[in-house]
Amino acid sequence: MYFGYILYVCSSVLMLINVECVAAKENKMIRPKVSSSYCIEKFSCGGNHTNSCYCDSLCETMGDCCKGFKTNKTLVNIPAKTQYSCYKIPKVSVRNAFGALVVSACPENWNDDESRTLCEHGKERVEINNTYVSSGGIIFKNLFCAFCSGVLPSVYSFRTLQVCTNDSLDEELKKVERCNDLYNKNAQIDSIRTCPLNVKKVCTISTTDDLSKNCTDGYYGLVYDSFGNMYKNIYCGLCNNISENDLSCEKDKVNAGDPYVFTILINSTNTSSNGDTQMYATVTALVISIVSLVITLVVYGLFPALMNLPGKITFFLALTLLLAQLLFLISSETEQIPWLCIAVAVLVHFFFTAAFCWMNVIAFDLWMTFSNRKFDCGDKMKFCYYNVYTWSVPAIIVSIGVILNFSEKTGSLNPQYGKKECWIFSENAKLLLFIGPLALFKLFDVVAFSCTVYYIRKAKREASFATEGKGNVCLFFINLKLSLIMGLTWTFAFLAKYTNNDILWYMFIIFNALQGFFICVCFVCTKQVFNQVRKSFTNNLHVQSNDTKSSSV
Structure with a gap:
């Protein structure tokens, strides 16, 4: 009795989910047109804009704000746009299309070549445990990038940073220099700001000046073609020879949705490479x-x-x-x-x-x-x-x-x-x-x-x-x-x-x-x-x- 009833309920539930998933793959509403109310809402700060555009303190600097974004206050000590790079960090679970926004260069007017070299030409593999997070939640590639950007506390000199980043030195010396205070793992993980790794932002075919300008200078709202390629906005898709009917604010399911790792039950961030x-x-x-x-x-x-x-x-x-x-x-x-x-x-x-x-x-x-x-x-x-x-x-x-x-x-x-x-x-x-x-x-x-x-x-x-x-x-x-x-x-x-x-x-x-x-x-x-x-x-x-x-x- 138990077995038959429960088997019927389970099969009904799973059949419903299967029908919805199949419909999701076949129904055009799962890839709504960019002109639909769903996508318009997705490109605004009031909608579910996750990874489509941004409504945070950095979006004005990066030029990727959603429609309707309003500045809350004047930001201080924000690195210039040219200092940022988008990294695929091994120990952070970010989908293949997205990385983490990291400050990886010194300001153009920075004169100390030694610290600039250590910031920009140091180890290219960025690991979340070795990054620095400012009080404003900005992630820096390493301590030297934070140093030349002027966000480190004044007690940390260039010599101190050399001690803290030298793996061969005694740990007791690093404790004296308070090196561990520079790393806050929880703050690092919580401060991750995603960014698209491979997004097309320019036109590849000859087109009108208005279309080209709307692509490079227009609003930010990521769209995808039927192959999963990513474009800054609909205009960048159009001037890359993609028809409007083939563009959507949602990626095709065939290119997404890998099975989850069991660790997400406990840990939202997959900390394994x-x-x-x-x-x-x-x-x-x-x-x-x-x-x-x-x-x-x-x-x-x-x-x-x-x-x-x-x-x-x-x-x-x-x-x-x-x-x-x-x-x-x-x-x-x-x-x-x-x-x-x-x-x-x-x-x-x-x-x-x-x-x-x-x-x-x-x-x-x-x-x-x-x-x-x-x-x-x-x-x-x-x-x-x-x-x-x-x-x-x-x-x-x-x-x-x-x-x-x-x-x-x-x-x-x-x-x-x-x-x-x-x-x-x-x-x-x-x-x-x-x-x-x-x-x-x-x-x-x-x-x-x-x-x-x-x-x-x-x-x-x-x-x-x-x-x-x-x-x-x-x-x-x-x-x-x-x-x-x-x-x-x-x-x-x-x-x-x-x-x-x-x-x-x-x-x-x-x-x-x-x-x-x-x-x-x-x-x-x-x-x-x-x-x-x-x-x-x-x-x-x-x-x-x-x-x-x-x-x-």
Whole structure:
């Protein structure tokens, strides 16, 4: 009953998403014309102008302001436009079409050739950990670029900067010079200002003077042709021999939407230079996990004898994790449909949180079982209580996120579902609505299992209990193995986020994305399941044999 109903619901939801994604690829509205109200709004400060144009303190200097931008105040110590370059920074997750805007040159009137050389001709590979961010949020390629631009505190002399950038010098000397104060990793990541890496800003064919002038000096609003090539505005597209009907403010889906790396659940910025490898690892692990979860659900659905209270808990854990991982895997395919991207982000948030709650239930149920505490209610009522917890807690958390997402003046607590990926964009909201609850869930699991281990050891001193509870002990160690695997994978995430260690990120991706595989091994590859399969197979053979005899008679 459970299996058939749930399979119907899941297939209906996935079919709806698939229909919308196919429609997105075929429907012209997914690539709206540049003259449409959608694109006009996208080119203004009041619309969703992400990576189309800008409405920040630098747009006047860079000449890439959206329509309707109004200057708030006079900016001080802003480097000239000629000092900026657009870099593809290895340790920052920016789509292939976009890089980060970085000050990489000294002012033209700067006279110190030594510092100019160190700024402009130093190491060309820009790494986010070695950049400097001014109080105004501008990223500088290195300390010398900040020095010649006059934004460093006066206590840092040129000699001090030479000490701070010399890898061969003693760390204690660098501490004396307060070198570490020059680098603020969080400020660096938060201050990233995107810029197009390959955008066409001039005409390549002979055209009228007005069209050429509108291309070079006209408003800024990125448009794309059907091959994904980027142009500064519609006029640059037209004077590059692209018809207006082939131009859109949205990029073709075939050139975008790579699967997400699993690390974005914890860390919005992919801090690894091996983004493609991590993506392949994520997809491979998720496919294995999803197949394993389907096998688990089918097995439990086909054999009612497995659907006792622990079996039902396992079933719904597998179900919620399957939906969470499956939606996460296909979420990048919904990017071009804003409302669907937001909906998928909310559902991924809900089902991952629900999976954590079912793990809580496993931990609690084992704790109560081995502590020998009896409930007045039976298993049926107990399962109802478990359902209330596992569905209401995620619903409350996600409802808060949705309310904040569509409320005005929520600031950094606005999750911004679907802003960059189909997931939570704001780091503060992610901490409040996902990472924080996750830490509490895992803390409860550790406490519950610690108490259960205590009662297991106590029970070993009671021979009668040890004999009678042999089956429960086996069940406990199966669940213990699963709980440790799930708990430790998220520990890898916390450690990787804190240390920015690639090995820990890979461990998090592989072990956490393979959770469904571990569930299948722990709950399906057991003697109880094998006996059920063998019994069913034997009964079928017996029935077929009787049918054959009856027909022969």
